[in-house]
Amino acid sequence: MADWQEITGGVTAPKGYRAAGITAGLKPSGLPDLALIVSDVEAIAAGVFTTSQVRAACVDYCRQHLQSKAIARAILCNAGQANAATGSQGVLDAQESAELLAKELNITPELILLASTGVIGQRMKMDALRGGIPKLVAALSETGSDTAAGAIITTDLVPKSIALETTIGERSVRIGGIAKGSGMIHPNMATMLAFVTCDAAVSPHLWQEMLSRAADRSFNSITVDGDTSTNDSLIALANGESRTPAITEMGAEAEKLEAMLTAVCQHLAKAIARDGEGATCLVEVQVTGAHDELSARQIAKTIAGSSLVKSAIFGRDPNWGRIAAAAGRADVPFEQENLQIKLGDFLLFENGQPQPFDRAAASAYLKQAAAGAYLKEDTVLISVSVGNGHGSGKAWGCDLSYDYVKINAEYTT
Template identity: 70%
Template sequence: MADWQKISGGITAPKGYRAAGIRAGLKPSGLPDLALIVSDVPAIAAGVFTTSHVCAAPVQYCRERLQAKANAQAILCNAGQANAATGAQGWTTVLDQAQLVGDALNLPPESVFVASTGVIGKPIPLDKIRTALPTLIDQLTDSGSDAAAQAIMTTDLVPKAIALEADFDGHPIRIGGIAKGSGMIHPNMATMLAFVTCDAAVSPHLWQEMVSRASDRSFNQITVDGDTSTNDTLLALANGQSRTPAIIDPGPIAERLEAMLTDVCMYLAKSIARDGEGATCLLEIQVQGANDDASAREIARTVAGSMLFKSAVFGRDPNWGRIAAAVGRAGVYFDQNNLSIQLGDILMMEQGQPLNFDRAAANAYLVQQAQRANQSESGQSVSHPVVIQISIGQGGGQGIAWGCDLSYEYVKINAEYTT
């Protein structure tokens, strides 16, 4: 059981962080589109970025900054233009963005990180950012998480934020996070952005390791449509303002902080999957019995990404054959006579043999989970996933992935003529 508690405040819940989000006129819709996150003091920074060989200028920029020094004090994020496939001009723009923020906050530009999401191939109107910046900085506050979470959204239906607090030897450490997901901004592409703040003091190398592992178990385990973005970015800051003892080496304290960090990332990841374009429910695929965790995760991801299975779930069809087929093509060897598949608490296949399960009950489970997921306040609860349990053998490897169903709405959102 987790021995921490959920608190309000998102990325400004941890001590020593302020944030803001405003309308800068970058989105045609006129919605908020420029966010700034600032730490009171230089923070240890870690990042995980898209694996795409076509990556946006801000991704290249952040990678280079992190390689030079694992330190950051501010993150500027705009929505509206992705600054991807923008050639040499795109690179100049990201340098200018960092310079503008650095000048305004009296920080070295190297300590300003930049992220973008939106249309590919369109330049960011830098003058609009220049104009908006004084207001943005003026609105920085230690309760600014919600405004920032709103400003990084594209076609997300709801903002995504969480904060956790745990007691470390009598002193609280807090981790907060915001994310945007698999919304598409016309006319281009989905991007996953996540920003995490932490007020613990952690050594740079350890923090990067923690962030990478947490990302592997969360953001790398969600899929909406399999289309890795040019801009995917997770940036995580640790600023030491909790005044708790610095966490330098691996050990129980570091493990506990990492577990808490992973929880933050998993919540954000699930929120992104749940808010996948056109989604009506959240899928949670649990795999066990693999030789190692990586194999189990790969199978879970493959099932979560199967268009056939996703379509079946949208139709509330307990189509276990499509699950079996997806498991088989994941690239992980196993003996199909060991394959068992369960939907909710209904066993559908056991040790390679199909069972005569209650199809009406299985259908009812799918209907019910989708209803529950949509009855929450936001209509976007992650508390009622459709759970698939898969076992492929006797190994100790396990993994979980999250996804969503495939609906007419997905096609509609992405087929609409927009250029």
């Protein structure tokens, strides 16, 4: 049983945070497109970013700032233009946005982190940004998480938000998060933006280590379409406003905090996979019996990312051969006779042999998951065992529908 409870409030649930989201005129649609999260005090900052060689200006900006000093007060995110592959002018635009916000907040630009999402190759609309930042700061609120969550999305159908609370040192500690992502989603990192706030006091190196591990078990374990992006950013702030003793090394309290951080990230990651472009259901792949956790996750991610598996799920076809084939090409050694595959409660393959099962009932299970889209009942569970090892891991994805092609065929036209 989890040692925490879900609460409302998103990124403003932890003490000492305000947030806002407004329409600044960055998106052609006229929908909200500029978001801000601010800590009342300086916060320890950590980040995990895209591994792409083609990166947005905001990614390089954040990396440089976090490497020199892992402290921040604010996260500014624009939606509509990715400001990626925009050359030196894109870098100047990013720097100017930080300077404009710093002036409005009366802090130094070094305390601001940046994120962008939208069409690659398009610079931010600076005139709209210049006019929007004063309005954005004026809109900051201790209950502004939902408006911020709504202002960072692009092709998402729903905003993603979560907040959890636990007790450390007899004091309440909270972690909140918001995220966006729907297409171009694949591990390493997945194409997404996620912002996490925490009111515990944690040392910089430990907070970064916790976030990196949480990312591997969440955002780096989801896939929608096998594509990654230029702007992926996971940024987490910890401002110490809960007034708990500082956590500086691994131990019971650190493990408790990291477990809650991982739970927040996994909730947001699954919400992204569930909201995959054109998707009708969430797919969870659980792998056990591997040599170690990394091997298990690699098999799980390969299965979740298989276009053939995803297409079969959309067609409500319990074709276990595609699952077996994906597991076999994951570049993880295992003996075929140790392979077991289950779809929900249906045993499809065991000890290297096909098993008799009710194909119509298994197909109905897949149909039921699709009928529950955007609800907790929408999950298709694929369970795979590859041996007697202690390694286990999970990955999340979605089915592949006709609508995915339509959405992305018309993305800029």
